[in-house]
Amino acid sequence: MTPTIARVPKATFRAQIVDGLRSAILGGELAPGAQVTESSLAEQFGVSRGPLREAMRQLIDEGLLVTVPYTGTHVVDLSVDDIREIYSMRVNLEIFAFELVWNRRDDAFRAGLHGRHAALTRCIDNQDDVASIEAELQLHGFVYEAAGHRILFRTWESIRGRLQLYWAAHHRAHGLRGPRRDGHDSYVANALGDDLEQMRAEIRSHMARGGQQTEAFLRGLAGPGAAAPSPTP
């Protein structure tokens, strides 16, 4: 799959900082709502403010940071509406991905899907929450990649971070989430089946399940009032 000779990883500072900072946010070292200042981060990472600034701007673009000019930058604090949007968007993106890949599902695809499903199952059996989150992202990401549609994949990437952030926060608050495995057994079964329409339904119910958990969880945290039924731009 990958070329035998890998390109030497000449990581620019910005790229390294993006990875490190994202890990810190997703890992919970930087809590949602926490303020992050360029100076302090620059010192922690041991670099100047220049490259760090650009890294922060990328994370702002990914929706993990929010900034207001001349004032400050904070780790994003996801609202109920945010999660609702993420899940409703995922329904459309993932159905599109399966439409693209459906008639091109080959042995490599089936093997890749089975492998990632097995990995996810293992992580759940071991009750390794952090690993199962990563494994679930790998499973879904594999589908997006197999679709072979760069814009679609990029769009998935643009929401993946926030999805992971929510999952991580959920896990730290509630521990292991029970329904995860069952959901994916039927998910994978349908993904390798013969009925595309049934797969569409599977995705809708899969996301609806996640969405319900989400709303209950976030309502419990933030209390009512933060959610507007019809968000106006």
Next chain:
Amino acid sequence: MTPTIARVPKATFRAQIVDGLRSAILGGELAPGAQVTESSLAEQFGVSRGPLREAMRQLIDEGLLVTVPYTGTHVVDLSVDDIREIYSMRVNLEIFAFELVWNRRDDAFRAGLHGRHAALTRCIDNQDDVASIEAELQLHGFVYEAAGHRILFRTWESIRGRLQLYWAAHHRAHGLRGPRRDGHDSYVANALGDDLEQMRAEIRSHMARGGQQTEAFLRGLAGPGAAAPSPTP
């Protein structure tokens, strides 16, 4: 719709440069494939390389510039596959937008759609190509905005620039595009009609028409061989 007191526009340099640079690319002053260096642009805009760098990075994110580290940055040169992806993505995004807005279509929505349709028709009658491109983007953008889904709207924004870049290049090479008006008459009619499924079909055919023109045009420019039937990531 908008608050009576608008926020005073204290544009940071980066924001201004983003707008100016994007206009230069979409306006054709910077041709596709042309190299853009930070130094020369910084001089032209009369600012330092810092903010200009960040502006360039945003346009890289929008897909209007491509860069390779330590080497150079160029205006993107869209391939047949790129356009194909943009149009197939638009089908899904726009159908999603109409699903969201369908049961919330009110007088403001109908008026907004009619107004933008009329504006587009006027531009076409005046054979003002640049204005019709802008008007068509306004028409579609209005739908995305009315959907009230921030992630969806942001995704639309992430492909809008490249779509406009293609349209502008097409216009400069081929002049006014005939089918544009008819397509939008039936588009608006269905958008205000009662049959959501028919609107889905309308969007699919609308995009298919644009996509066909596209492929013929780009094939003529670049010659065959650049297009791979099944793109692999």
Next chain:
DNA sequence: CCATGATTGATTGTTGACAATCGATCACCG
């Protein structure tokens, strides 16, 4: 007591200079 305006500390925005890297060119040698 409330409203108003100045002050201040913190944070981001901007700048110019310096360093690292790349691609092409060219001399050199077998």
Next chain:
DNA sequence: CGGTGATCGATTGTCAACAATCAATCATGG
């Protein structure tokens, strides 16, 4: 003549200092 390594110009990457802006605080006057 072919290939190999050094050189060079161009471009991006990085840095540390300076400027602009903001939000909160506090004094001031009614």
